[in-house]
Amino acid sequence: MFRTLSDSQREIVFNKSGKFVVRACPGSGKTFCVGARLARLVHEWKNRHEGIAVLSFTNVAWQEIEKKCGEKFSLTKISYPHFLGTIDSFINKYIFLPFGHLILKCNGRPTLVGEPHGVWSGKDFSSSLFDNISYSIDGSMYAVQPKKMNANWQQNKHITGAKKRFNKAGYATQNDANFFAMKILEAYPQIAKAIAIRFPYLIVDEAQDTSDIQMRIIDLLIENGLSEVMLVGDPDQAIFEWNDAKPELLTQKYAEWENSIILNENRRSSQNICSFTFGISSLENVSVSVNEEVAQFEFQPKVIVYDKNLPQIVSEFIAECQQQGIVVSKESTAIIYRSKSIINEILEIPEIDFRAKSWTDNHTREFALGKFLYDNNRFKEGFRIIEKVLLRTLLDLSFCSDNDIDSAISKMGFVALKSRVYAFMNMLPKTNIPIGEWVVKTNAVLKENNAGIELHIHKDSSGSSFSQLFLNGDKQIIEKEYRYGTIHSVKGETFDAALMILRTKGIGSAYKTLLNKNTHISASEELRIAYVGMTRPRKILVIAVPNDENKVAWENKLIQIDN
Secondary structure: OHHHOOHHHHHHHHHOOOEEEEEEOOOOOHHHHHHHHHHHHHHHOOOOOOOEEEEEOOHHHHHHHHHHHHHHHOOOOOOOOOEEEEHHHHHHHHHHHHHHHHHHOOOOOOEEOOOOOOOEOOOOHHHHOHHHEEEOOOOOEEEOOHHHOOOOHHHOHHHHHHHHHHHHOOEEOHHHHHHHHHHHHHHOHHHHHHHHHHOOEEEEOOHHHOEHHHHHHHHHHHHOOOOEEEEEEOHHHOOOHHHOEOOHHHHHHHHHOOOOEEEOEEOOOOHHHHHHHHOOOOOOOOOEEOOOOOOOOOOOOEEEEOOOOHHHHHHHHHHHHHHOOOOOOOOOEEEEEOOOOHHHHHHOOOOOOOOOOOEOOHHHHHHHHHHHHHHOOOHHHHHHHHHHHHHHHHOOOOEOOHHHHHHHHHHHOHHHHHHHHHHHHHHOOOOOOOHHHHHHHHHHHHHHOOOOOOOOEOHHHOOOOHHHHHOOOOOOOOOOOOEEEEOHHHOOOOEEEEEEEOOOEOOOOEHHHHHHOOOOHHHOHHHHHHHHHHOOEEEEEEEEEOOHHHHHHHHHHHOOOOO
């Protein structure tokens, strides 16, 4: 399959060496390119105990690289001595978990807690905030979700003391792990040298999503001998600033490393979509559609207006897709949006007032969520949640780790533990009733069975349905023929058709203000989020906005005079 590489891709796969950045436009086949370079290196690899590290930012992303290697280059398994996975998993496996005790001063191997490793539940107010606090690159504490914190929390010694105390006991969130990994490499350069020898080649996909701490870790490896580094990404698609991503770091590396290259051939979208989306990008030239199947697809992207009629807008979009010959499915057709509340309007599920308080404790939410997922045929996910919250509640733990589950299995036996969780799950009432009624019925069942557990729900949400409480824009809880989700949830994916629905604003300035002021995409994450959404489809792109003023602003930005 190397024969299908373009000249630019061939340059990256076969000729580039040293440190360089690949600035890749949407649909440029960067994943294919990463897979091709990895396959070429692995096929030529001679070292038995040194390898190539290929990192991305989500499991979906690295699995897509693995899939490309298997389908296109007959490389079915990336195994020892190489590493393919998330940047977090690499940091955990090779830096934080084996060496974290050197910095934390804890006894033994540290334990990762909080999402995505599991729910954290402190025993008092101060300790409950542990997973909402982490460290900036300068060592100062910051709140992951500031709205959950009081204004003067940094001066509260109970809160900051609890954070330090749990860290010293060996507990760390993923953000903590990244920070402490950086401190480990700074304090122990011999560890950085050992990693640079163990992995003499480093490839980072989606590098625009790196935080300053993650980029500092890469720099520390370079300072200690790592010389082959390929960073691949698109600063225009950096949409994780809420998770500390700093796209300007990739831009700086592109300017700093003279060996860098631009990949500006679009293998995904029609030329009409490439030309339409160019106006918002930072590209110097319009991407060229090189996909013969869709390059000349005639549909002209458009901006339309909606007004309290989103179900109708969606129905008309689906009909238009069918008229254009698209077989509507979750794989081919997407309804995407910036605001999660939009899905409530589309599915006609009333939104809960943002001021309403839903939960008085974490364990009630987890019991309810686990049962709701189980009732909606997501058995494995629901079972896992119930298993963890059940053990955490009964054993009075702040966090239920995999080690805690293994310990329970060793004491009870695998079948006995799973059977008890299954019996508990089936004992809980169905979730097709309001949450308040469900809590009352559940407590009656728990009391009758002497479970020693009591659930509580805030009165503000007692009349809410489970769909209202758990309808998440990133997950298909309600089945539809098409895919729906937030723009963040479809990043990196491709569809034949996409309807992108926007409000008047995201976070910060209104879209029309940003557009009319000609704000550069590098200065606005909201514009980058919209850009990611509008570059997903191959053939059909429709953008829905709430009024004519927004329609004009978007059209002025996107529709070129010579288009």
